[in-house]
Amino acid sequence: MKKRRLKLSKGFVVMSQSLPRSMKVRGIRGDKEIGVTSLSFSHEDPDLFVLGSESGCIFKCNLHAKGSPAGSHIISSVPLCSPVSFTFNPHHGPVHSVDCSRFHRNAFLTAGMDQSIRIYNMLQAQPALTIEPGEGYLFSAQWSPVRPAVLAAATEKGNLLLYDLRTGHMVPTHKLEASPNKVPVYSLQFNPQLKQILATGDGQGYIRVFRLSEAFTSISGRDVEVLEDMMGSGKD
Numbered sequence: 001m002k003k004r005r006l007k008l009s010k011g012f013v014v015m016s017q018s019l020p021r022s023m024k025v026r027g028i029r030g031d032k033e034i035g036v037t038s039l040s041f042s043h044e045d046p047d048l049f050v051l052g053s054e055s056g057c058i059f060k061c062n063l064h065a066k067g068s069p070a071g072s073h074i075i076s077s078v079p080l081c082s083p084v085s086f087t088f089n090p091h092h093g094p095v096h097s098v099d100c101s102r103f104h105r106n107a108f109l110t111a112g113m114d115q116s117i118r119i120y121n122m123l124q125a126q127p128a129l130t131i132e133p134g135e136g137y138l139f140s141a142q143w144s145p146v147r148p149a150v151l152a153a154a155t156e157k158g159n160l161l162l163y164d165l166r167t168g169h170m171v172p173t174h175k176l177e178a179s180p181n182k183v184p185v186y187s188l189q190f191n192p193q194l195k196q197i198l199a200t201g202d203g204q205g206y207i208r209v210f211r212l213s214e215a216f217t218s219i220s221g222r223d224v225e226v227l228e229d230m231m232g233s234g235k236d
Contacts, residue, residue, distance in 0.1 A: 036053055047063040056091040057087060059084045060085050062085050063083070091112040113137050117133070117151070128230050129165075135161065140153065140185070140187050150164050154188045155185060162174040162176070162212075180206060185201070188201075196213075198210045
């Protein structure tokens with residue numbers, strides 16, 4: 001049986017020309033590359049994705065974009081161009097995590113080194129909501145796959161934070177120890193098949209699996225309403 005190999009057919013490059021004007025530095029070439037740190041595809045539009053970057057910028061992108069080509073100093077086996085169609089108001093430091101909502105086509109969240117979680121509308125540059133847990137750097141954040149108004153975040157202080165936006169309070173509903181030695185928790189993942197399961201991984205290689213209560217796995221009509229109110233314009 002022949003081994004099947006992936007073949008690169010298309011590539012993109014994010015360049016400094018896509019930075020907001022306030023972040024552009026005089027004398028820096030517009031075709032200078034920007035490091036990408038995180039990515040999430042839309043659950044409704046397979047061509048749409050969001051990128052987080054080392055600069056703190058967040059970019060809305062499209063697989064069919066035909067933006068500015070890469071500079072001649074960049075060597076690649078396939079032609080590269082910019083996928084960026086829109087730039088959002090940046091974090092104050094690298095973006096560690098991006099996640100698009102399964103329940104609203106325009107909602108996505110981000111988390112980063114500036115110790116904040118932000119919820120954005122795809123159509124607006126400014127965040128719709130900013131949460132500052134006071135837990136140090138935030139390395140991962142994710143929407144619940146079953147509750148539209150629930151999200152989780154992993155912190156520098158070794159904790160797992162669970163938020164329920166229905167409460168209207170910007171404090172975690174639950175704060176759980178996710179690292180036995182209180183080292184940074186770098187990753188978290190909801191299980192879309194077993195909706196009560198969530199796992200985390202810390203900087204020492206420890207993995208913890210949590211079983212969520214029914215309060216975090218039973219959807220109500222208010223969940224969707226909260227998200228739609230936050231986006232300000234229903235489904236579109």
